[in-house]
Amino acid sequence: AQRVTQPEKLxxxxxxxxxxxxxxxxxxxxxxxxxxxxxxxQRLQLLLRHxxxxxxxxxxxxxxxxxxxFHLKKPFAQEEDSAMYYCALSSGSARQxxxxxxxxxxxxx
Amino acid sequence: NAGVxxxxxxxxxxxxxxxxxxxAQDMNHEYMSWYRQDPGMGLRLIHYSxxxxxxxxxxxxxxxxxSRSTTEDFPLRLLSAAPSQTSVYxxxxxxxxxxxxxxxxxxxxxxxL
Numbered sequence: 001a002q003r004v005t006q007p008e009k010l011x012x013x014x015x016x017x018x019x020x021x022x023x024x025x026x027x028x029x030x031x032x033x034x035x036x037x038x039x040x041x042q043r044l045q046l047l048l049r050h051x052x053x054x055x056x057x058x059x060x061x062x063x064x065x066x067x068x069x070f071h072l073k074k075p076f077a078q079e080e081d082s083a084m085y086y087c088a089l090s091s092g093s094a095r096q097x098x099x100x101x102x103x104x105x106x107x108x109x
Numbered sequence: 110n111a112g113v114x115x116x117x118x119x120x121x122x123x124x125x126x127x128x129x130x131x132x133a134q135d136m137n138h139e140y141m142s143w144y145r146q147d148p149g150m151g152l153r154l155i156h157y158s159x160x161x162x163x164x165x166x167x168x169x170x171x172x173x174x175x176s177r178s179t180t181e182d183f184p185l186r187l188l189s190a191a192p193s194q195t196s197v198y199x200x201x202x203x204x205x206x207x208x209x210x211x212x213x214x215x216x217x218x219x220x221x222l
């Protein structure tokens with residue numbers, strides 16, 4: 001069975017500080033990994049996906065198959081980054097998208 | 110485009126009552142799904158559909174029914190509401206499946222007393 005673990009329920013950093021939201025997964029095949037974000041009073045939306053290898057709003061995430069991780073990073077956090085972040089894994093064999101439990105990020109002024 | 114719409118936004122039910130949560134999308138997406146969001150548990154898949162007339166169970170299907178008579182609509186039915194079904198429910202759609210971007214609705218907050 002596939003599983004996604006986000007070990008931090010809550011994470012607070014100061015504005016301008018680096019931030020890293022951890023995501024570990026368990027899956028034996030070749031996964032597709034995503035980060036979704038839910039800002040206050042907004043819909044859940046895709047932030048980035050590993051196959052795109054792009055930077056969105058200054059965030060990047062690298063798939064590390066050896067450590068089975070897909071941590072989300074940003075060098076300088078902004079107050080508008082405060083949101084709930086979900087890591088998600090897709091696999092064709094399981095025929096579903098599995099979400100982690102989420103990390104609530106608060107960027108303090 | 111309205112995207113994915115859900116009604117109602119809020120609902121309070123008594124134990125044993127039934128109701129239908131509505132979901133519609135206007136993006137001509139084949140894939141639609143229902144999730145429930147509970148504190149500390151993330152989003153869990155209830156049911157999903159890969160096209161009109163085709164539905165399947167997700168991780169937590171018990172107590173819920175779905176149907177997909179049109180591409181646009183994917184209602185979720187609670188047959189006999191229980192307090193354990195108190196949650197926030199999200200509908201999502203995508204063009205080509207689980208590896209594609211999921212577009213979420215605004216959610217329905219359901220309380221079962």
